Amino acid sequence: MAFDGSWKIDRNENYEKFMEAMGIGMMKRKLGAHDNLKITIKQNGDKFNVKEASNFRNIEIEFTLGVNFDYSLADGTELSGVWTLEGNKLVATFTRKDNGKVLKATREILGDELVQTYVYEGVESKRYFKR
Numbered sequence: 001m002a003f004d005g006s007w008k009i010d011r012n013e014n015y016e017k018f019m020e021a022m023g024i025g026m027m028k029r030k031l032g033a034h035d036n037l038k039i040t041i042k043q044n045g046d047k048f049n050v051k052e053a054s055n056f057r058n059i060e061i062e063f064t065l066g067v068n069f070d071y072s073l074a075d076g077t078e079l080s081g082v083w084t085l086e087g088n089k090l091v092a093t094f095t096r097k098d099n100g101k102v103l104k105a106t107r108e109i110l111g112d113e114l115v116q117t118y119v120y121e122g123v124e125s126k127r128y129f130k131r
Contacts, residue, residue: 013125036055113130
């Protein structure tokens with residue numbers, strides 16, 4: 001599938017504002033903006049294996065499209081949600097366990113980039129990755 005491969009962060013748009021809306025402190029926001037994130041995605045039908053490697057943590061996530069699962073952000077925020085496929089986009093809706101607020105995320109391939117978009121409390125951010 002188009003998402004398969006290793007992707008390295010290239011640039012961010014509005015990422016610090018997004019992290020601020022999420023309630024992440026200034027020091028973690030500054031570090032998070034320079035996390036040097038690499039994502040490796042492998043898809044097998046409706047099952048995904050995603051490895052995230054950054055300056056702060058390395059994790060492996062497995063999920064099935066349409067099936068709810070739990071996930072923790074790098075700052076420790078606990079979420080529960082689901083990824084679906086809408087056309088050529090991976091679309092996620094996660095609910096924070098601490099306050100019940102919703103985080104929306106999408107992943108899509110635009111040209112030679114993987115674009116990850118986050119929306120939380122009306123604040124949108126994009127992270128651009130290159131193979």
